[in-house]
Amino acid sequence: MDTEVRDNSIRKEGFLVKRGHVVLNWKVRWFVLKADKLLYYRYEGGKRDSCHRGTIPLTGCGITCPFLEYENRPLVLKLRTGSGEEFFLEACSREERDEWAAEIRAVVQNLSLGGNNTIPTQTRKGSRALQNINISQVVDSMYDVHSGIRMTSHMEQGSTYINCFSGSALVDWLVFMQLALTRVEAVILGSALLDEGSVRAVGVRSVEAVRNAALGEQFLDDSTALYSFAENLKKRGSVKSEKSLSAVELSGRVQKRGYLLKQGHKVKNWKVRLFVLRAEPGFLHYYDPSKDDINPAGGFPLRGCLVSSLDDNGIPSGVKGKVQGNLFKIITKTDKHYFIQAPTRQEKMEWIEAIKHLT
Known part of the structure; x- marks a missing residue:
């Protein structure tokens, strides 16, 4: 891992889980981000291969982060190369996923003519869209059978909460659905959903934030802060709590x-x-x-x-x-x-x- 002298041209390196192109399984690879490409290597017997196994060219590459179309993999980002080839990469945490996406975007922008104008323009458009957004339409989208937010079970302090989602999962979904351009905008929109009563806090962390935090800080972009739909929205049922040994261990x-x-x-x-x-x-x-x-x-x-x-x-x-x-x-x-x-x-x-x- 770091026994060799670090190459100064390396911008970032580390493990990611990559979906195969022929056999659609997921395997861990060691990725190395350079100034114009992303290389990946295999690990065998506890050591990295000396020669790389694949190259992802980054000129004209498009990045989708978060990419939420894999039901049990919320930490995926998608790369689409200039030739149209797609790569799906999963990180170990949201922070690591977003850091990889930011570093890759920076490389793509450096390779692109006029790339410096892209982000400010999108930010201005996103801000206007957020001001005019319809909360009830957002809630309807969250309920959509095919593309709505995924309801799961979460464990916190010995209790299992079903039919709920985490704050960071909602932020990911809002960005993925382009209802918000950035995580900051998504938190503002999450706060509006909470304030309007469309979403309610469940579990210790989120309830504590609602009770004690300032109005703009009540919604948490956090994987341990749990939320559900309001009680008067019965389409997906109410949240229940149950205890088990495994719940305690994982809580x-x-x-x-x-x-x-x-x-x-x-x-x-x-x-x-x-x-x-x-x-x-x-x-x-x-x-x-x-x-x-x-x-x-x-x-x-x-x-x-x-x-x-x-x-x-x-x-x-x-x-x-x-x-x-x-x-x-x-x-x-x-x-x-x-x-x-x-x-x-x-x-x-x-x-x-x-x-x-x-x-």
């Missing part, structure tokens, strides 16, 4: 998300997994990014765990294969050992510190 507030390499316990191979760190209660879960981030592939409580950095010189005891570096180890309270690689040394230290706070 903690997300502290950190990211792609890391994990060594298997039975077959000692290395695979990229999406790790999610939660607090209150403290748990570390990992997911198979080729599937979804709804059902964990595994996880464990952090109370009583030991986490430590491993020396990159040589192969530490218990580690198999040729690894890239930036290793650390977690020993659970039940004495189960997890060997993990981070993409960079900085990320390794950030994960170690974040985990230590919850052990």
